[in-house]
Amino acid sequence: MASAASHRHVAKRPRPRFVTREILHLGALAALAIALYARGFGVGLVGDDYKLLDAALRAPFLELLSGRLGILGYYRPVSRELYFFTWGRLLHFDAIGFHIVNALTYAGVVAVFHRFARREFGARIAIAASLAFVLFPPTGALLSWVSCAQDLIALFWGVMSLWLYRSGRSWLAGVATMLAILSKETAVVLPFALVALEWLPAGKTGAAPPAGSADTTAEGARARLLRLAPIFIGVAVAVVIAVTVRRSWPPGTSVAVWSPRQMLGAWRLPADFLRTLWPPDTVTGIATSWREAPWLLAIITGLAMLAVPGFAARRRNETNRPRSRTSAWPALQPDHRRAILLGLALLVLGMLPVGAIIERWRGYFFSFAALGSSLIFGVLLCVIPRWPARAIAALTAIVCYGANDYYRPVEAAWAPARHPHVNYAFFRSTADLSDQLMTSLSSMCDLFRTVPKTFALGVPHEIAFETALGPALRVTCRDTVTRVRFLDEIQPADVRADFAVLRFNRENAQFEFERAGANLRARMGEGFTISGRYDVAAACYEAAVAVQSSNAALRYPLTVAIAASGRIEDARASWRETERRGFIPSPDGLANQVLPPSAGAVDDSVRRAVVALAAAVVRDPTDADAHRAFSRRLLALGRVRAATLEQSAAYAISRRNDDLVTLAESYEAMKAPAEALSAYRRALAGPLDPATREKALARTSELEAANPSPRP
Numbered sequence: 048m049a050s051a052a053s054h055r056h057v058a059k060r061p062r063p064r065f066v067t068r069e070i071l072h073l074g075a076l077a078a079l080a081i082a083l084y085a086r087g088f089g090v091g092l093v094g095d096d097y098k099l100l101d102a103a104l105r106a107p108f109l110e111l112l113s114g115r116l117g118i119l120g121y122y123r124p125v126s127r128e129l130y131f132f133t134w135g136r137l138l139h140f141d142a143i144g145f146h147i148v149n150a151l152t153y154a155g156v157v158a159v160f161h162r163f164a165r166r167e168f169g170a171r172i173a174i175a176a177s178l179a180f181v182l183f184p185p186t187g188a189l190l191s192w193v194s195c196a197q198d199l200i201a202l203f204w205g206v207m208s209l210w211l212y213r214s215g216r217s218w219l220a221g222v223a224t225m226l227a228i229l230s231k232e233t234a235v236v237l238p239f240a241l242v243a244l245e246w247l248p249a250g251k252t253g254a255a256p257p258a259g260s261a262d263t264t265a266e267g268a269r270a271r272l273l274r275l276a277p278i279f280i281g282v283a284v285a286v287v288i289a290v291t292v293r294r295s296w297p298p299g300t301s302v303a304v305w306s307p308r309q310m311l312g313a314w315r316l317p318a319d320f321l322r323t324l325w326p327p328d329t330v331t332g333i334a335t336s337w338r339e340a341p342w343l344l345a346i347i348t349g350l351a352m353l354a355v356p357g358f359a360a361r362r363r364n365e366t367n368r369p370r371s372r373t374s375a376w377p378a379l380q381p382d383h384r385r386a387i388l389l390g391l392a393l394l395v396l397g398m399l400p401v402g403a404i405i406e407r408w409r410g411y412f413f414s415f416a417a418l419g420s421s422l423i424f425g426v427l428l429c430v431i432p433r434w435p436a437r438a439i440a441a442l443t444a445i446v447c448y449g450a451n452d453y454y455r456p457v458e459a460a461w462a463p464a465r466h467p468h469v470n471y472a473f474f475r476s477t478a479d480l481s482d483q484l485m486t487s488l489s490s491m492c493d494l495f496r497t498v499p500k501t502f503a504l505g506v507p508h509e510i511a512f513e514t515a516l517g518p519a520l521r522v523t524c525r526d527t528v529t530r531v532r533f534l535d536e537i538q539p540a541d542v543r544a545d546f547a548v549l550r551f552n553r554e555n556a557q558f559e560f561e562r563a564g565a566n567l568r569a570r571m572g573e574g575f576t577i578s579g580r581y582d583v584a585a586a587c588y589e590a591a592v593a594v595q596s597s598n599a600a601l602r603y604p605l606t607v608a609i610a611a612s613g614r615i616e617d618a619r620a621s622w623r624e625t626e627r628r629g630f631i632p633s634p635d636g637l638a639n640q641v642l643p644p645s646a647g648a649v650d651d652s653v654r655r656a657v658v659a660l661a662a663a664v665v666r667d668p669t670d671a672d673a674h675r676a677f678s679r680r681l682l683a684l685g686r687v688r689a690a691t692l693e694q695s696a697a698y699a700i701s702r703r704n705d706d707l708v709t710l711a712e713s714y715e716a717m718k719a720p721a722e723a724l725s726a727y728r729r730a731l732a733g734p735l736d737p738a739t740r741e742k743a744l745a746r747t748s749e750l751e752a753a754n755p756s757p758r759p
Contacts, residue, residue, distance in 0.1 A: 069356070075350045080154075088147075092193060092519070093193075093481045094514055096142075096145075101518035101522050104136055104522060105527045113292060114127075115296055122293060152200060160176070161173050167213060174354070174356045175426070178355065179424035180417060183417040184324060184326060186414075187450070188410065188469045203227075204234070208221075208227060209244065224241075228285035228289075233400040236399060238275070245275060309404065320413050322468075323468070328453050332472070339452075344448065352440060355440045387422070393415070396419075397419055409468075450470060451471035453472050498545050500544075501546065502536070503531055503533050505551065506549065508533065517529065517531075546563050547560060548567065565598070569588065569591045571587045572588040575608075578695075579699070581612040581699050584608040588604055606625065612699070637665060638661045640689075641661075642654065671697045671701035678694035704735050712746075721754065731744065
């Protein structure tokens with residue numbers, strides 16, 4: 048008895064010392080995670096954050112859970128709809144609040160992963176694997192972008208499923224598996240990971256078998272399947288929910304973002320996963336970090352080294368034997384081999400669903416696979432001597448921080464690329480632009496409510512502006528109505544009613560709000576005539592004349608716009624009314640409006656020719672031949688905008704394809720290649736004489752080569 052007690056006492060003696068070191072290692076690991084990723088708290092809401100939060104703020108709860116109001120193609124109610132409804136709508140969290148929730152979720156992932164690995168493989172492998180997982184570079188994106196809560200929540204329920212299953216709580220593990228899949232579809236591989244775990248051979252550390260079961264190595268397939276059954280039931284429930292909900296979506300959207308054909312490129316997955324460990328421009332990022340905060344890199348290096356556990360001490364009788372240098376490396380123990388086997392299974396399984404996503408694979412898509420690679424890397428840190436292990440951990444930490452400190456767009460040649468290597472620097476710059484736009488717009492919330500609609504004039508159709516003027520503006524103004532639309536959405540009824548325009552000043556990155564009056568409507572009418580929105584142009588001029596009926600300068604463009612819209616008789620009636628009121632411009636006056644402002648720029652013979660052509664259009668503004676001749680002369684004189692307006696009117700009245708080709712040439716002179724290319728294509732769709740067709744084909748090819756369409 049005494050001998051047994053003494054043996055137990057001796058066997059337990061090293062444990063308290065390592066427990067103390069374990070607390071030190073875990074404390075260093077927590078501090079390292081803070082040093083690496085705390086800067087993500089400064090990133091505001093961007094992109095999908097606003098879209099999903101906007102849906103949560105506007106929709107009734109049950110309608111929100113349908114998934115139709117967020118981003119179609121994915122159904123992730125746990126990590127999208129419920130997440131933004133709870134924290135955004137019920138608790139009114141801002142970006143900082145969401146980051147706190149995400150940080151706590153990530154801490155939960157690491158804690159449960161450590162708990163699971165400690166139970167399965169021992170404390171040292173658990174610490175080393177947790178350290179490797181924290182040093183996964185795409186974590187910078189996971190903790191910078193609020194919408195990456197989807198990945199974090201799926202990871203949390205994934206590791207909870209592993210831990211609960213190994214604790215003998217199969218039914219709870221099934222629930223966790225269901226929640227993981229409803230957080231992100233890539234978690235569908237979890238059941239197969241649990242199958243691998245079930246058939247994993249027992250190790251020296253010997254995680255206890257599930258409660259109420261015999262030794263797992265001696266059990267039959269029936270007992271194993273009974274334990275796995277709740278997991279597959281959880282998968283089935285998640286699939287049934289997702290399929291049922293997706294049936295209510297618009298046709299073609301249910302699986303639009305997934306493609307089995309995309310798996311043909313799955314052979315690139317291992318290389319792309321390795322690329323996430325050393326993203327492009329990592330060296331530049333490290334250099335940037337060193338210039339900006341060398342003290343922080345020193346702290347990160349020290350914490351990474353401190354977090355590395357030492358490998359287990361050898362028995363005394365082994366240390367007394369002389370041995371070679373290589374014998375200082377301990378052989379792989381059973382727990383090491385088990386960790387490597389499970390790590391390989393998680394690594395391969397975590398990659399597979401990524402292959403079916405129709406876009407360039409982003410680094411954070413591999414976060415589940417990173418659990419597997421972390422187990423493998425953790426074993427490496429445990430079996431090599433402490434100082435080499437510390438050096439590797441320190442270098443990996445520097446790479447992780449530097450890889451997130453610099454971003455340069457990298458496009459893929461073989462698949463649609465949407466920033467495959469996004470990181471903290473990417474989301475920081477994106478959020479800075481978003482915050483700047485929203486700061487300018489937030490001061491106009493009350494102004495937007497004073498008019499039925501506001502139209503963005505001269506604002507580029509870019510994702511940042513589309514988000515800012517749509518969901519981001521609704522979230523910022525706490526509004527459920529779309530107040531601002533792009534100008535191409537405007538209709539004739541809109542310009543006849545009260546409206547405003549919103550311009551963007553690129554010099555100071557500020558928006559400018561202007562309520563529509565007669566002058567603004569007239570300027571817009573000219574632009575719409577040039578661009579071919581003839582019905583809107585006519586409505587603009589009609590509304591402007593209704594406000595300023597005595598403004599003679601509006602009468603000629605009004606009649607031209609009405610004629611261009613196809614209302615020839617209305618245009619002639621308008622011109623007769625103009626003549627009756629004495630508002631018809633003189634040919635000299637019209638020529639002076641379109642000729643160069645410098646008096647000596649045009650000689651008398653040219654001026655007389657222009658006056659004669661102006662007299663023809665004044666005599667009959669519905670005559671396409673008169674507008675065509677006037678346009679050609681103005682284009683020859685370099686009056687490009689006026690020439691394009693006249694040529695647009697000529698085409699609208701005549702509807703001849705050769706006039707459309709000439710209009711395309713005018714667009715080219717205006718430096719508007721997109722409009723020119725569209726006009727050439729429309730002209731080629733109809734009849735043209737051979738010479739004109741050949742010219743149009745040549746210019747179309749040249750414009751297409753010079754202005755390739757963006758990839759989807």
